[in-house]
Amino acid sequence: MTRPKRGAVRFENVRKDFGGFTAIPDLTLDIEPGQLVTLLGPSGCGKTTTLRMLAGLESPTQGRILIGGEDVTRLPANRRDVSMVFQSYALFPHMSVADNVAYGLESGGMKRAEAHAAAENGLELVGLAGLGRRLPSELSGGQQQRVAVARALVLEPQVLLLDEPLSNLDARLRRRVRTEIRDLQQRLGFTAVYVTHDQEEALAVSDRIVVMKDGRIEQSGSPRELYDAPASEFIADFIGEANVMAAEVLSVNGTEADVSISGITVTVPARAARPGPSKVAARANAITVTPQSDAPFPGRVLSSAYLGDHVEYEIETASGPLFVLDSEGETPLPAGTSVAIGFRPRGLALIS
Structure with missing residues (x-):
């Protein structure tokens, strides 16, 4: 052979x-x-x-x-x-x-x-x-x-x-x-x-x-x-289970764009974006949750599950439910906890 x-x-x-x-x-x-x-x-x-x-x-x-x-x-x-x-x-x-x-x-x-x-x-x-x-x-x-x-x-x-x-x-x-x-x-x-x-x-x-x-x-x-860099909402959800949220592109500076998600400004790859309404796909491990009752982007824990090396959360927000993977928290936050939503630099993408 x-x-x-x-x-x-x-x-x-x-x-x-x-x-x-x-x-x-x-x-x-x-x-x-x-x-x-x-x-x-x-x-x-x-x-x-x-x-x-x-x-x-x-x-x-x-x-x-x-x-x-x-x-x-x-x-x-x-x-x-x-x-x-x-x-x-x-x-x-x-x-x-x-x-x-x-x-x-x-x-x-x-x-x-x-x-x-x-x-x-x-x-x-x-x-x-x-x-x-x-x-x-x-x-x-x-x-x-x-x-x-x-x-x-x-x-x-x-x-x-x-x-x-x-x-x-x-x-x-x-x-x-x-x-x-x-x-x-x-x-x-x-x-x-x-x-x-x-x-x-x-x-x-x-x-x-x-x-x-x-x-x-x-x-x-x-x-x-x-x-x-998923090209559509379907790809974002099918590859890696992303959260899709409404967003506003504030400005575009070369290859980067400043984007507002429920009042929080993040910088993401521009991908030919123009200022105005858009959508952002956020990977589950790109979202952070911290206990806080008064926050720019508030949420409430619906459920949590401890899975050894990470905690899975379902979070209720005004922008819709979010699925979050937290690899840093050792003790799951109980259902009903008020939290502040934040974002890590990697794992966010503008989609059409």
Whole structure:
């Protein structure tokens, strides 16, 4: 097995209809070679349909799909030069790990000895050297996931597709395996398209995140760009659970803007803002609460929850309810406490 290829992907004005329902109205998207790009969004946003069209499991109603510069729009799945890792891993329980990894190669006509040599190489790439004789049931969930990745990689695809690959793992294992997938992708440099509805997962593994809504791209960018500079209220709430509040842009000075939020003035990135009414997205950890009965921006604790390294608050204010994460307070403020609302410098963004 050679090192994985690095194919570019392009969706060119792609539309997908299911009867009278349009799942993807008009999608144009470029994925650079060697990038891990995550399609993220709520259920029904079109991310899985997009992945299935790339895999050749669905045909677009119109438009073109290119892989490595080749138009594959009408090619069947087995001629797409892509491999897919499914939610369920789809390992054969009665076959050894090595047989599972070699299966696709043997099905394609490769001699058994050559296929198993490639399988052992693939298992070594994903850190499972020496485990080829075991059955899948003798491996942990994370190891089974890596077997599925090895099985896909030995086919030497231009693009690796991962469809909700961590959905069957518990929370702790999910964190570890997502790190392993990211480390593997960076080490080998293959192109990957990753589908998930989990925002934290997308932030952890991606070079670039494409957030979809109603079959359209709502925003695309690096994890930091989407978290620090959401383009809309939807993105602000979907990526990292932000509080959206009415604000007034007082002045713009180059790249910064002075903004009033319920009487408190803060400085935030200008993002082409103009003086006048606007909205600010405030991350939960960018809001401070201190006990105070008379404050410029008052609030009242509705509920609090101690979660070890931080306290979660629901705060009632004249601007609406706020969700706050306080990592500095050791003792939760009880419900009914009057508080003063403040803001930390990072975690505030103007949105349209």
